[in-house]
Amino acid sequence: MAAGVRAPASGVLFCLGALLVGWVAAGLEAAVVGEVHENVTLHCGNISGPRGLVTWYRNDSEPVFLVSSNSSLPPAEPRFSLVNTSSLHIGALSLQDAGNYTCQEVLSQTRWFPVWLQVASGPYQVEVHISTSGTLPNGTLYAAKGSEVNFNCSSSSWPPPVVEWWFQAPDSSIEPFGNNLTVSCFTLLLMSQNLQGNYTCLAKNVLSGRHRQVTTELLVYSPPPSAPQCWAEMSPGLLMLQLTCRWDGGYPDPDFLWTEEPGGVVMGTSKLGVEMLNQSQLLDGKKFRCVGSHIVGPESGASCVVQIGSPSLLSEPMKTCFVGGNVTLTCQVSGAYPPAKVLWLRNLTQPELVIQPSGHYLITQNGQSSTLTICNCSQDLDKGYYVCRAENPLGVREVDIWLSVEEPLNIGGIVGTIVSLLLLGLAIISGLMFYYSPVFCWKVGNTFRGQDMSDIMVLVDSEEEEVGEEDATEEEEAAANEREELPKEIHKHVHIHRVTALVNGNTDRMGRGLQALQDDSSEQQNDMVQEDRPV
Structure with a gap:
Protein backbone atom coordinates (compact mmCIF):
# COMPACT_ATOMS: atom_id res chain seq x y z
CA MET A 1 0.00 0.00 0.00
CA ALA A 2 2.77 2.38 0.86
CA ALA A 3 4.60 1.47 -2.24
CA GLY A 4 1.54 2.19 -4.29
CA VAL A 5 1.27 5.61 -2.75
CA ARG A 6 4.90 6.57 -3.39
CA ALA A 7 4.77 5.71 -7.05
CA PRO A 8 2.02 8.14 -8.01
CA ALA A 9 3.62 10.82 -5.87
CA SER A 10 6.90 10.46 -7.74
CA GLY A 11 5.17 10.83 -11.04
CA VAL A 12 3.31 13.89 -9.86
CA LEU A 13 6.51 15.55 -8.66
CA PHE A 14 8.21 14.86 -11.97
CA CYS A 15 5.42 16.46 -13.91
CA LEU A 16 5.33 19.38 -11.44
CA GLY A 17 9.03 20.05 -11.85
CA ALA A 18 8.73 20.21 -15.62
CA LEU A 19 5.81 22.60 -15.33
CA LEU A 20 7.56 24.88 -12.86
CA VAL A 21 10.57 25.20 -15.08
CA GLY A 22 8.35 26.65 -17.75
CA TRP A 23 6.69 29.05 -15.32
CA VAL A 24 9.95 30.31 -13.90
CA ALA A 25 11.30 30.85 -17.40
CA ALA A 26 8.19 32.84 -18.17
CA GLY A 27 8.65 35.03 -15.03
CA LEU A 28 5.24 34.21 -13.59
CA GLU A 29 6.49 33.33 -10.11
CA ALA A 30 5.86 35.59 -7.08
CA ALA A 31 8.83 37.00 -5.17
CA VAL A 32 9.10 37.14 -1.43
CA VAL A 33 12.01 38.51 0.61
CA GLY A 34 12.83 37.29 4.05
CA GLU A 35 15.62 37.98 6.46
CA VAL A 36 17.90 35.56 8.19
CA HIS A 37 16.67 34.46 11.61
CA GLU A 38 13.30 35.91 10.84
CA ASN A 39 10.03 34.17 9.84
CA VAL A 40 8.37 34.36 6.42
CA THR A 41 5.01 33.34 4.97
CA LEU A 42 4.58 32.26 1.32
CA HIS A 43 1.03 32.60 -0.02
CA CYS A 44 -0.47 30.00 -2.32
CA GLY A 45 -1.83 32.26 -5.00
CA ASN A 46 -3.98 35.29 -4.53
CA ILE A 47 -7.26 33.45 -4.20
CA SER A 48 -10.14 33.97 -1.77
CA GLY A 49 -12.82 31.45 -0.94
CA PRO A 50 -12.65 27.79 -0.06
CA ARG A 51 -9.35 26.03 -0.77
CA GLY A 52 -8.61 22.51 -1.81
CA LEU A 53 -5.80 20.15 -0.86
CA VAL A 54 -2.58 22.19 -0.70
CA THR A 55 0.93 20.76 -0.91
CA TRP A 56 4.24 22.78 -0.85
CA TYR A 57 7.42 21.72 -2.60
CA ARG A 58 11.00 23.10 -2.71
CA ASN A 59 12.45 23.18 -6.22
CA ASP A 60 16.17 22.51 -6.33
CA SER A 61 17.57 20.00 -8.77
CA GLU A 62 14.36 18.10 -8.14
CA PRO A 63 11.17 18.92 -6.19
CA VAL A 64 11.33 18.26 -2.44
CA PHE A 65 8.18 17.81 -0.33
CA LEU A 66 7.86 20.30 2.53
CA VAL A 67 4.34 20.26 3.98
CA SER A 68 0.75 19.37 2.99
CA SER A 69 -2.78 20.11 4.20
CA ASN A 70 -3.21 16.33 4.19
CA SER A 71 -2.84 15.51 7.84
CA SER A 72 -1.52 12.08 7.00
CA LEU A 73 1.66 13.69 5.53
CA PRO A 74 3.91 15.17 8.25
CA PRO A 75 6.07 18.27 7.39
CA ALA A 76 9.63 17.72 6.28
CA GLU A 77 10.90 19.92 9.16
CA PRO A 78 9.22 21.48 12.14
CA ARG A 79 10.07 24.90 10.71
CA PHE A 80 7.54 24.34 7.93
CA SER A 81 3.83 24.74 8.62
CA LEU A 82 0.60 25.83 6.95
CA VAL A 83 -1.20 29.03 7.79
CA ASN A 84 -4.91 29.21 6.92
CA THR A 85 -4.60 25.72 5.38
CA SER A 86 -2.84 27.19 2.34
CA SER A 87 0.15 29.53 3.07
CA LEU A 88 3.62 28.15 3.88
CA HIS A 89 5.15 29.50 7.07
CA ILE A 90 8.91 29.11 7.43
CA GLY A 91 10.51 29.93 10.77
CA ALA A 92 14.12 30.89 11.54
CA LEU A 93 15.17 31.54 7.99
CA SER A 94 18.69 30.85 6.85
CA LEU A 95 20.50 31.72 3.67
CA GLN A 96 20.02 28.13 2.50
CA ASP A 97 16.25 28.65 2.44
CA ALA A 98 16.49 30.96 -0.53
CA GLY A 99 15.14 29.47 -3.76
CA ASN A 100 12.00 28.51 -5.73
CA TYR A 101 8.92 27.15 -3.99
CA THR A 102 5.70 25.67 -5.54
CA CYS A 103 2.20 25.47 -4.10
CA GLN A 104 -0.03 22.69 -5.55
CA GLU A 105 -3.76 23.05 -4.96
CA VAL A 106 -6.24 20.26 -5.88
CA LEU A 107 -9.88 21.30 -5.88
CA SER A 108 -12.06 20.80 -8.93
CA GLN A 109 -8.82 20.87 -10.84
CA THR A 110 -5.10 20.95 -10.01
CA ARG A 111 -3.33 24.35 -9.97
CA TRP A 112 0.29 25.30 -9.30
CA PHE A 113 1.49 28.62 -7.87
CA PRO A 114 5.32 29.27 -7.96
CA VAL A 115 7.00 31.53 -5.33
CA TRP A 116 10.62 32.81 -5.38
CA LEU A 117 12.01 33.27 -1.90
CA GLN A 118 15.00 35.53 -1.40
CA VAL A 119 16.77 35.59 1.94
CA ALA A 120 18.64 38.75 2.98
CA SER A 121 21.21 39.01 5.73
CA GLY A 122 22.35 42.14 7.40
CA PRO A 123 23.94 44.51 7.19
CA TYR A 124 25.59 43.65 10.51
CA GLN A 125 28.72 44.91 12.18
CA VAL A 126 29.37 47.96 10.01
CA GLU A 127 33.01 48.89 10.61
CA VAL A 128 34.76 52.12 9.61
CA HIS A 129 38.54 52.33 9.41
CA ILE A 130 40.24 55.73 9.02
CA SER A 131 44.03 55.94 8.85
CA THR A 132 44.54 58.98 11.08
CA SER A 133 47.37 60.42 13.14
CA GLY A 134 45.91 59.28 16.45
CA THR A 135 42.98 58.90 18.79
CA LEU A 136 41.99 61.08 21.71
CA PRO A 137 41.17 59.53 25.11
CA ASN A 138 37.44 59.86 24.35
CA GLY A 139 37.83 57.92 21.10
CA THR A 140 37.75 60.88 18.71
CA LEU A 141 40.07 60.54 15.75
CA TYR A 142 42.38 63.31 14.57
CA ALA A 143 44.59 63.82 11.53
CA ALA A 144 47.39 66.26 10.92
CA LYS A 145 46.79 69.08 8.51
CA GLY A 146 48.21 68.27 5.09
CA SER A 147 48.39 64.53 5.75
CA GLU A 148 46.93 61.68 3.64
CA VAL A 149 43.93 59.88 5.12
CA ASN A 150 42.38 56.59 3.93
CA PHE A 151 38.70 55.78 4.56
CA ASN A 152 37.31 52.22 4.48
CA CYS A 153 33.86 50.87 5.38
CA SER A 154 32.95 47.16 5.65
CA SER A 155 29.85 45.20 6.67
CA SER A 156 28.71 41.56 6.87
CA SER A 157 25.68 41.42 4.59
CA TRP A 158 24.00 39.28 1.96
CA PRO A 159 23.86 40.24 -0.74
CA PRO A 160 26.85 42.64 -0.47
CA PRO A 161 25.54 46.04 0.64
CA VAL A 162 25.56 49.32 -1.15
CA VAL A 163 27.85 51.72 0.76
CA GLU A 164 27.39 55.47 0.83
CA TRP A 165 29.51 58.12 2.57
CA TRP A 166 28.04 61.28 4.06
CA PHE A 167 29.83 64.30 5.54
CA GLN A 168 28.68 66.97 7.95
CA ALA A 169 30.92 69.91 8.80
CA PRO A 170 30.46 71.74 12.10
CA ASP A 171 27.35 73.93 12.09
CA SER A 172 26.35 72.62 8.67
CA SER A 173 23.81 70.16 7.29
CA ILE A 174 24.70 66.63 6.26
CA GLU A 175 25.44 66.07 2.61
CA PRO A 176 26.64 63.18 0.43
CA PHE A 177 30.37 63.05 0.14
CA GLY A 178 31.16 63.38 -3.53
CA ASN A 179 28.82 62.62 -6.41
CA ASN A 180 26.71 59.58 -5.42
CA LEU A 181 29.72 57.92 -3.89
CA THR A 182 28.95 54.22 -3.45
CA VAL A 183 32.42 52.81 -2.99
CA SER A 184 33.44 51.44 0.35
CA CYS A 185 36.87 53.11 0.44
CA PHE A 186 38.52 56.32 -0.75
CA THR A 187 41.53 58.54 0.08
CA LEU A 188 41.90 62.23 0.89
CA LEU A 189 45.38 63.37 -0.09
CA LEU A 190 45.65 66.75 1.65
CA MET A 191 43.61 67.17 4.78
CA SER A 192 42.53 70.73 5.49
CA GLN A 193 40.54 72.47 8.18
CA ASN A 194 37.33 72.49 6.13
CA LEU A 195 37.41 68.67 6.02
CA GLN A 196 36.98 68.45 9.78
CA GLY A 197 33.64 67.05 10.87
CA ASN A 198 31.52 63.88 11.04
CA TYR A 199 31.97 61.12 8.44
CA THR A 200 29.05 58.65 8.11
CA CYS A 201 29.26 55.26 6.40
CA LEU A 202 25.82 53.97 5.31
CA ALA A 203 25.55 50.26 4.39
CA LYS A 204 22.23 49.30 2.76
CA ASN A 205 20.82 45.86 1.90
CA VAL A 206 19.04 46.21 -1.43
CA LEU A 207 16.82 43.16 -0.80
CA SER A 208 15.48 43.92 2.60
CA GLY A 209 15.95 47.68 2.49
CA ARG A 210 17.54 47.43 5.90
CA HIS A 211 20.48 49.78 6.44
CA ARG A 212 22.97 50.51 9.13
CA GLN A 213 25.26 53.48 9.53
CA VAL A 214 28.28 54.42 11.61
CA THR A 215 29.31 58.03 12.22
CA THR A 216 32.90 58.90 13.10
CA GLU A 217 34.12 62.33 14.13
CA LEU A 218 37.40 63.36 12.56
CA LEU A 219 39.34 66.42 13.73
CA VAL A 220 42.04 68.10 11.69
CA TYR A 221 44.88 69.37 13.88
CA SER A 222 47.70 71.68 12.88
CA PRO A 223 50.82 72.68 14.85
CA PRO A 224 51.73 76.37 15.20
CA PRO A 225 53.62 77.56 12.12
CA SER A 226 56.24 79.61 14.01
CA ALA A 227 58.40 79.32 17.10
CA PRO A 228 56.99 80.09 20.55
CA GLN A 229 57.46 83.55 22.06
CA CYS A 230 58.01 84.15 25.78
CA TRP A 231 58.58 87.24 27.89
CA ALA A 232 58.59 88.54 31.45
CA GLU A 233 56.54 91.42 32.81
CA MET A 234 55.49 92.91 36.10
CA SER A 235 52.21 91.46 37.25
CA PRO A 236 49.54 94.16 37.57
CA GLY A 237 48.87 95.07 41.18
CA LEU A 238 51.31 92.49 42.56
CA LEU A 239 54.95 92.65 43.51
CA MET A 240 55.67 89.54 41.49
CA LEU A 241 57.14 88.69 38.12
CA GLN A 242 54.92 87.07 35.50
CA LEU A 243 56.36 84.78 32.84
CA THR A 244 54.21 84.44 29.74
CA CYS A 245 54.62 81.99 26.84
CA ARG A 246 52.66 82.11 23.58
CA TRP A 247 52.66 79.70 20.63
CA ASP A 248 49.88 80.91 18.37
CA GLY A 249 48.48 79.65 15.10
CA GLY A 250 47.94 75.97 15.98
CA TYR A 251 44.86 73.86 16.62
CA PRO A 252 44.20 72.84 19.30
CA ASP A 253 46.09 75.01 21.79
CA PRO A 254 49.45 73.58 22.88
CA ASP A 255 50.60 72.74 26.40
CA PHE A 256 53.35 74.73 28.12
CA LEU A 257 56.05 73.69 30.56
CA TRP A 258 58.23 76.22 32.46
CA THR A 259 61.62 75.15 33.84
CA GLU A 260 64.51 76.87 35.61
CA GLU A 261 67.84 76.90 33.82
CA PRO A 262 70.31 75.42 34.22
CA GLY A 263 69.11 72.18 35.71
CA GLY A 264 65.66 71.95 34.14
CA VAL A 265 63.76 72.13 37.41
CA VAL A 266 60.06 72.04 36.53
CA MET A 267 58.15 75.08 37.73
CA GLY A 268 54.72 74.22 36.36
CA THR A 269 52.60 73.23 33.35
CA SER A 270 49.50 74.88 31.98
CA LYS A 271 47.42 75.57 28.90
CA LEU A 272 47.79 79.32 29.37
CA GLY A 273 51.60 79.41 29.49
CA VAL A 274 51.66 81.81 32.46
CA GLU A 275 53.87 81.31 35.51
CA MET A 276 54.22 83.60 38.53
CA LEU A 277 57.58 84.09 40.29
CA ASN A 278 57.96 85.16 43.90
CA GLN A 279 60.79 87.27 45.31
CA SER A 280 62.92 84.25 46.24
CA GLN A 281 63.10 83.23 42.58
CA LEU A 282 64.17 86.65 41.32
CA LEU A 283 67.92 86.55 40.83
CA ASP A 284 69.84 88.83 38.48
CA GLY A 285 70.76 87.00 35.28
CA LYS A 286 68.60 83.94 35.97
CA LYS A 287 67.14 82.06 32.98
CA PHE A 288 63.77 80.39 32.52
CA ARG A 289 62.78 78.09 29.63
CA CYS A 290 59.31 77.59 28.18
CA VAL A 291 58.72 74.33 26.26
CA GLY A 292 55.60 74.16 24.10
CA SER A 293 54.23 70.76 23.03
CA HIS A 294 51.54 70.07 20.45
CA ILE A 295 49.58 66.90 19.90
CA VAL A 296 50.74 66.54 16.27
CA GLY A 297 54.37 67.49 16.91
CA PRO A 298 57.13 68.12 16.74
CA GLU A 299 57.95 65.32 19.15
CA SER A 300 60.60 67.31 21.01
CA GLY A 301 58.41 70.40 21.10
CA ALA A 302 59.64 73.98 20.69
CA SER A 303 61.10 76.29 23.31
CA CYS A 304 62.18 79.84 24.13
CA VAL A 305 64.29 81.31 26.95
CA VAL A 306 63.77 84.37 29.18
CA GLN A 307 66.70 85.89 31.11
CA ILE A 308 65.82 88.45 33.76
CA GLY A 309 68.15 91.27 34.87
CA SER A 310 68.27 94.36 37.06
CA PRO A 311 68.57 97.82 35.44
CA SER A 312 71.75 99.84 34.89
CA LEU A 313 71.75 103.61 34.27
CA LEU A 314 73.90 105.88 32.17
CA SER A 315 73.59 109.68 32.10
CA GLU A 316 75.57 112.94 31.93
CA PRO A 317 76.48 114.04 35.46
CA MET A 318 76.18 117.78 34.74
CA LYS A 319 74.09 119.96 32.48
CA THR A 320 73.89 123.74 32.03
CA CYS A 321 70.90 125.85 31.11
CA PHE A 322 70.73 129.60 30.47
CA VAL A 323 67.99 131.60 32.09
CA GLY A 324 64.92 131.54 29.84
CA GLY A 325 66.26 128.70 27.71
CA ASN A 326 65.50 124.96 27.46
CA VAL A 327 67.62 121.98 28.49
CA THR A 328 67.16 118.21 28.05
CA LEU A 329 68.33 115.63 30.56
CA THR A 330 68.79 112.10 29.18
CA CYS A 331 68.77 108.83 31.11
CA GLN A 332 69.68 105.58 29.33
CA VAL A 333 68.64 102.26 30.91
CA SER A 334 70.39 98.99 29.98
CA GLY A 335 70.29 95.38 31.12
CA ALA A 336 66.79 95.63 32.58
CA TYR A 337 64.43 92.72 31.91
CA PRO A 338 61.57 92.97 32.35
CA PRO A 339 61.80 96.56 31.11
CA ALA A 340 62.27 99.04 33.91
CA LYS A 341 59.88 101.83 34.81
CA VAL A 342 61.70 105.18 34.58
CA LEU A 343 60.79 108.10 36.87
CA TRP A 344 62.22 111.63 37.25
CA LEU A 345 62.49 113.26 40.70
CA ARG A 346 63.94 116.38 42.32
CA ASN A 347 66.70 115.60 44.83
CA LEU A 348 66.86 118.88 46.78
CA THR A 349 63.58 120.67 47.10
CA GLN A 350 61.16 117.72 46.89
CA PRO A 351 63.12 114.46 46.91
CA GLU A 352 60.11 112.14 47.07
CA LEU A 353 57.89 113.92 44.56
CA VAL A 354 57.80 112.43 41.08
CA ILE A 355 57.97 115.01 38.31
CA GLN A 356 54.80 114.92 36.22
CA PRO A 357 54.63 116.05 32.59
CA SER A 358 53.45 119.64 32.26
CA GLY A 359 54.09 122.76 30.26
CA HIS A 360 57.33 123.25 32.17
CA TYR A 361 58.46 119.61 32.20
CA LEU A 362 58.27 117.46 29.06
CA ILE A 363 58.96 113.75 29.58
CA THR A 364 59.40 111.34 26.66
CA GLN A 365 60.47 107.70 26.60
CA ASN A 366 61.76 105.75 23.61
CA GLY A 367 62.31 102.15 24.57
CA GLN A 368 64.59 102.25 27.59
CA SER A 369 65.76 105.83 26.98
CA SER A 370 63.97 108.59 28.90
CA THR A 371 64.39 112.36 28.51
CA LEU A 372 63.31 115.25 30.72
CA THR A 373 63.08 118.62 28.97
CA ILE A 374 62.91 121.70 31.19
CA CYS A 375 61.43 124.73 29.45
CA ASN A 376 62.11 128.39 30.35
CA CYS A 377 64.85 127.67 32.89
CA SER A 378 64.83 129.63 36.14
CA GLN A 379 67.61 129.83 38.72
CA ASP A 380 65.21 129.81 41.64
CA LEU A 381 63.06 126.90 40.48
CA ASP A 382 65.22 124.66 38.31
CA LYS A 383 68.77 124.80 39.62
CA GLY A 384 69.88 121.71 41.56
CA TYR A 385 69.99 117.92 41.42
CA TYR A 386 67.62 115.79 39.39
CA VAL A 387 67.21 112.05 39.95
CA CYS A 388 66.56 109.47 37.24
CA ARG A 389 65.18 106.30 38.82
CA ALA A 390 64.73 102.95 37.05
CA GLU A 391 63.00 100.07 38.80
CA ASN A 392 61.84 96.55 37.97
CA PRO A 393 61.15 93.54 40.21
CA LEU A 394 64.87 92.78 40.44
CA GLY A 395 65.99 96.14 41.80
CA VAL A 396 66.03 99.93 41.76
CA ARG A 397 68.81 102.11 40.35
CA GLU A 398 69.20 105.91 40.58
CA VAL A 399 71.54 108.46 39.02
CA ASP A 400 71.91 112.16 39.93
CA ILE A 401 72.25 114.93 37.38
CA TRP A 402 73.35 118.44 38.44
CA LEU A 403 71.70 121.26 36.56
CA SER A 404 73.28 124.71 36.74
CA VAL A 405 71.30 127.72 35.53
CA GLU A 406 73.36 130.74 34.35
CA GLU A 407 72.75 134.19 32.91
CA PRO A 408 73.09 134.46 29.13
CA LEU A 409 76.59 135.50 27.95
CA ASN A 410 77.35 138.98 26.32
CA ILE A 411 78.78 137.81 23.05
CA GLY A 412 79.73 141.33 21.82
CA GLY A 413 81.71 142.08 24.98
CA ILE A 414 83.48 138.73 24.81
CA VAL A 415 84.48 139.29 21.20
CA GLY A 416 85.74 142.82 21.95
CA THR A 417 87.80 141.56 24.89
CA ILE A 418 89.35 138.83 22.79
CA VAL A 419 90.26 141.28 20.04
CA SER A 420 91.79 143.69 22.58
CA LEU A 421 93.88 140.93 24.11
CA LEU A 422 95.09 139.87 20.69
CA LEU A 423 96.15 143.43 19.80
CA LEU A 424 97.87 143.87 23.15
CA GLY A 425 99.76 140.64 22.70
CA LEU A 426 100.83 141.68 19.22
CA ALA A 427 102.10 145.02 20.52
CA ILE A 428 104.11 143.34 23.28
CA ILE A 429 105.68 140.89 20.87
CA SER A 430 106.56 143.71 18.45
CA GLY A 431 108.16 145.77 21.26
CA LEU A 432 110.27 142.84 22.38
CA MET A 433 111.39 142.22 18.84
CA PHE A 434 112.38 145.89 18.39
CA TYR A 435 114.29 145.90 21.64
CA TYR A 436 116.21 142.67 21.26
CA SER A 437 116.75 142.58 17.48
CA PRO A 438 117.27 146.02 15.87
CA VAL A 439 118.75 144.42 12.76
CA PHE A 440 115.51 142.60 12.27
CA CYS A 441 113.68 145.87 12.66
CA TRP A 442 116.04 147.51 10.20
CA LYS A 443 115.35 144.74 7.69
CA VAL A 444 111.66 145.07 8.26
CA GLY A 445 111.96 148.85 7.71
CA ASN A 446 113.82 148.25 4.48
CA THR A 447 111.10 145.95 3.36
CA PHE A 448 108.48 148.61 3.93
CA ARG A 449 110.60 151.40 2.41
CA GLY A 450 111.87 149.35 -0.51
CA GLN A 451 115.56 150.40 -0.05
CA ASP A 452 118.79 148.40 -0.39
CA MET A 453 120.80 147.46 2.70
CA SER A 454 124.02 148.63 0.99
CA ASP A 455 122.81 152.28 1.01
CA ILE A 456 122.39 152.50 4.80
CA MET A 457 124.89 153.74 7.32
CA VAL A 458 124.40 152.43 10.86
CA LEU A 459 125.89 154.39 13.76
Missing part, protein backbone atom coordinates in the same frame (compact mmCIF):
# COMPACT_ATOMS: atom_id res chain seq x y z
CA VAL A 460 126.41 152.49 16.95
CA ASP A 461 127.15 154.38 20.15
CA SER A 462 128.82 152.13 22.66
CA GLU A 463 130.04 153.08 26.13
CA GLU A 464 131.65 149.72 26.74
CA GLU A 465 135.47 149.76 26.87
CA GLU A 466 136.62 147.01 24.66
CA VAL A 467 140.13 145.69 24.44
CA GLY A 468 140.90 147.16 21.04
CA GLU A 469 139.71 150.62 22.06
CA GLU A 470 141.76 150.55 25.25
CA ASP A 471 144.93 149.81 23.22
CA ALA A 472 144.31 152.70 20.84
CA THR A 473 143.71 155.07 23.76
CA GLU A 474 146.94 154.01 25.47
CA GLU A 475 148.94 154.64 22.27
CA GLU A 476 147.44 158.11 21.89
CA GLU A 477 148.17 158.95 25.53
CA ALA A 478 151.77 157.78 25.17
CA ALA A 479 152.28 159.96 22.10
CA ALA A 480 150.81 162.96 23.88
CA ASN A 481 153.03 162.39 26.91
CA GLU A 482 156.09 162.26 24.74
CA ARG A 483 155.13 165.53 23.07
CA GLU A 484 154.14 167.52 26.06
CA GLU A 485 156.08 165.63 28.75
CA LEU A 486 153.48 166.07 31.37
CA PRO A 487 154.52 165.48 35.01
CA LYS A 488 151.79 162.90 35.78
CA GLU A 489 149.36 160.53 34.10
CA ILE A 490 146.10 162.03 33.02
CA HIS A 491 142.90 159.90 33.52
CA LYS A 492 140.47 160.38 30.77
CA HIS A 493 136.99 159.07 30.02
CA VAL A 494 136.84 158.61 26.30
CA HIS A 495 133.68 158.10 24.18
CA ILE A 496 134.61 156.29 21.04
CA HIS A 497 132.29 156.46 18.06
CA ARG A 498 132.59 153.73 15.47
CA VAL A 499 131.38 154.57 12.04
CA THR A 500 130.77 151.96 9.48
CA ALA A 501 129.82 152.99 6.01
CA LEU A 502 128.72 150.55 3.39
CA VAL A 503 127.76 152.48 0.36
CA ASN A 504 127.69 150.17 -2.59
CA GLY A 505 131.23 148.99 -1.79
CA ASN A 506 132.75 152.56 -2.02
CA THR A 507 135.82 152.35 0.25
CA ASP A 508 136.86 155.99 -0.43
CA ARG A 509 133.65 157.29 1.09
CA MET A 510 134.09 154.97 3.99
CA GLY A 511 137.66 156.23 4.52
CA ARG A 512 136.68 159.85 4.43
CA GLY A 513 133.99 159.26 6.93
CA LEU A 514 136.38 157.45 9.22
CA GLN A 515 139.03 160.23 8.92
CA ALA A 516 136.49 162.92 9.80
CA LEU A 517 135.48 161.03 12.83
CA GLN A 518 139.09 160.59 13.97
CA ASP A 519 139.81 164.30 13.61
CA ASP A 520 136.81 165.20 15.65
CA SER A 521 137.85 162.76 18.32
CA SER A 522 141.41 164.20 18.46
CA GLU A 523 140.14 167.74 18.97
CA GLN A 524 137.95 166.66 21.86
CA GLN A 525 140.86 164.90 23.47
CA ASN A 526 143.11 167.97 23.24
CA ASP A 527 140.53 170.15 24.86
CA MET A 528 140.10 167.77 27.69
CA VAL A 529 143.87 167.50 28.29
CA GLN A 530 144.36 171.20 28.55
CA GLU A 531 141.54 171.55 30.95
CA ASP A 532 143.12 169.01 33.23
CA ARG A 533 146.61 170.57 33.33
CA PRO A 534 147.70 172.49 36.47
CA VAL A 535 148.16 176.23 36.24
